[in-house]
Amino acid sequence: CDGRPESLMLNLAGNIALLIMSGLLLWSSRPGNSWSGAGSARFAVAIIFLLQAVLSLLLVNMPYSLRLLPQQLSLYAALPLLICTLLTASLGLNWSRMIWGRLLLALCVVFEITRRINELHSWLLIALIAGLIAAVLPLITSKGADKRLVPAAIISWVGIIFWYDQTSLAQHDLNLWLAATIVPSLYFHRTG
Secondary structure, three states, X not given: OOOOHXXXXXXXXXXHHHHHHHHHHHHHOOOOOOOOHHHHHHHHHHHHXXXXXXXXXXXXXXXXXXXXXXXXXXXXXXXXXXXXXXXXXXXXXXXXXXXXXXXXXXXXXXXXXXXXXXXXXXXXXHHHHHHHHHHHHHHHOOOOOOHHHHHHHHHHHHHHHHHHHHHOOOHHHHHHHHHHHHHHHHHHOOOX
């Protein structure tokens, strides 16, 4: 954050938005009688996003290296995991919690590889495009989300990709952007 009042307000708004949206995702994915594997994956994503929001609110003057871990975990592991839940729902797949846990580990490996070769931007862009594909798939297949919600999900992903392309996630709007990525997931998983 650069210290300007408008930047500070945007940062605070993003922190609060991520706190609220991750709370909604956590609530909608909470364990129940028939907790699906995708539900448990969304629950894990919500916890990671919630951790990022709380740390952003509480520890404003943290060293950069300590802020980086929850940010990168949110961007490059949790968000792709959330998008994978959208893809599997669009394809009508029901994976076990064990598979989702292994997928999270695989996403962490992909994150580390892309970090080492300096391609995190490409990894995140691929994940976002996969989110858009997940939103379009219900129009092609008979599986997945309620077709009435598909246009809103498609518009959400296009807006998120455009926002990312235009700003490359400036530090002051990172949490606001992450909060926006939860919106299409809530469209798709209103019942699940």
